[in-house]
Amino acid sequence: MSGCITKARSSTAITPLTPEIVYVSGTVTPTSTIARAQNPIIGVWRLLSSSGSDDRYRFNADGTYVESMYVPSTQETYVFYGTWSTQGSNSYALRETATGSTATIIYNPARNVIYDTKYTSLLLTLYLGDVASASAPTITSQPKLSGTQLASYTGDFGFDPTTGIVYSFKGDVSINSGTYNSVQVIIRYPNSQTYNYDAGPMGGSNPTIKPFFIFPDTRYKNDEPTFYIQLDKNKYTMTQGQNEIRNSRRYVTCIAYQN
Helix, strand or coil: CCCCCCCCCCCCCCCCCCCCCCCCCCCCCCHHHCCHHHCCCCEEEEEECCCCCEEEEEECCCCEEEEEEEECCCCEEEEEEEEEEEEECCEEEEEECCCCCEEEEEEECCCCEEEECCCCCCCEEECCCCCCCCCCCCCCCCCCCCCEEEEEEEEEEEECCCCCCCEEEEEEEEECCCCECCEEEEEECCCCCEEEEECCCECCCCCCEEEEEECCCHHHCCCCCEEEEEECCEEEECEEEEEEEECCEEEEEEEEEEC
């Protein structure tokens, strides 16, 4: 779904069934008082999976939304903010504020559920509670440079929690516009050692967001790489936004601009 934290629509630091209210730009009108007649998507929607992941959206009447995502593997709740707009035919366009990532949500009136077009089997139903509070630092807007945002990726560095051996950088890469035959996530360390992952075709009839997986040598675990993205033959240096350590993993958000 929205946002750039790897969506392991995959525990216990938070009790998912206990609703907590997040306030965005001041006090937000509780969901129970929102007149759903304005638009069927307005309200709170939830998907609680058997693995313990808890994904919730609150769509506000003013065209903003909040998403909270509880991830059992990190035992943390991530909160994302953005805007939504109607596209017609029960289709809604979402744009996350922090990275500009986009998604399309479909409302099915026959079943009274919503789903992301990238995850059509994951159905969210109406929820009487609210989104959850963040247990990790809230992902807020990043400073934007002049120019057009082309692409972004969000990922985390760390060892596989099940083995403690495999070191990886993995996450999601997204493009904002255009069609490309090859989208490569690239990291280069100070000694010029370079690692890359080719997500393949993106845009057009292909997805605009895809997962990526890079496995640097463990000797680079304390080194800071430079981040790039290559769209077909054009290579761009990424601007780093979020960069923080949580539960022994380092989370980064990188954005590419075209001036």
